[in-house]
Amino acid sequence: MSTRQKLVDGMADLLWERGYVGTSPAAILERSGVGQGSLYHHFDGKQDLAVAAIQANAEILKQAARETLVPPGHAYERLERFLLRDREILRGCRIGRLTQDPEVYVNEALRRPVEDTFQWMRARLSEVIATGQQLGELEDAVDPDDMASAIVATLQGGYVLARAEHDESRFAAAIRGLLALVHSQVRQP
Amino acid sequence: MSTRQKLVDGMADLLWERGYVGTSPAAILERSGVGQGSLYHHFDGKQDLAVAAIQANAEILKQAARETLVPPGHAYERLERFLLRDREILRGCRIGRLTQDPEVYVNEALRRPVEDTFQWMRARLSEVIATGQQLGELEDAVDPDDMASAIVATLQGGYVLARAEHDESRFAAAIRGLLALVHSQVRQP
């Protein structure tokens, strides 16, 4: 692996674990196993590397969503597959955790890829729900965009609950609750 | 207001805005309008002050929940009142944001009041839901604790979505989606 790639991967992990303000150049170098000079040769500085690392983390999330949201299956089954995919619960969300970082929140270069990822995710879920409603698989009592927002929010909040209590099962409970509510939208044949 | 109280209030605001690792003693003093010596006279240090400030923030949240979850009203109306109460969306949750702080997550003294607050909130919501089911106001298709977890998670995630896009309406959309799903549990008379 290239030195540049080692830096991006190390930074991506640290952003996930500690956020932007909680990650120092020294920690990046130690995690990546490269020397001081390499960081400032390949990137303008911490922020520049962070943008690349955030994009790498976003791509991982998007790929996992693509793999689970596709057919086969009715809308409910596709949503269920997405919600129940394997996750490292207590580590939280690689992208969502950054919304709480005070520097990311006010820095457009850092926040932009975060915003893009949430918009993308919401659009994909909304498509699945709208298609399900059109095919008569789901009741159309709930606006697809609102339901997609509630699903993404429950995921993000599930991580919060689990981390608050150091207990993965709090995430599972929230997802069970949501799935039970969504299941009430499945149209009986 | 006492100097001690100024310190607690200033720290509570900064923990909300910037988290624990993002808050420096210098910022605390500036926000509180007190001198360097006062901090270390009234508290052992940053951590000790933070514990007091987290408890102060938790009490604000609990009071708002008490005021909205009480009767009058059927279970759905009480949940709706709780979910739609006035909030400073883009500032995020005073308590939930701390779950993403790398220091709070690993420090029991800091995390304990966060965990306690989430357990308390979930228990109050679960009571409202279980009572509603017993009174026949709600279907009993969803476990009360799971539904309470989904509600708290959607709130927490709603803040995440809004902050990711610098747009309060993303919070509102998630809550609308959740309320529409919860409304499907209201038993028709």
Added chain:
DNA sequence: GTCTATACCCCGATAGAC
């Protein structure tokens, strides 16, 4: 391209006067 050495500043805490 990568290394070591170093600059400069702010972080969190302490000292000691008043």
Added chain:
DNA sequence: GTCTATCGGGGTATAGAC
């Protein structure tokens, strides 16, 4: 109880050799 002065350490970036 509050103040100013100061400490040791680590955060972020740069210099310059190889």
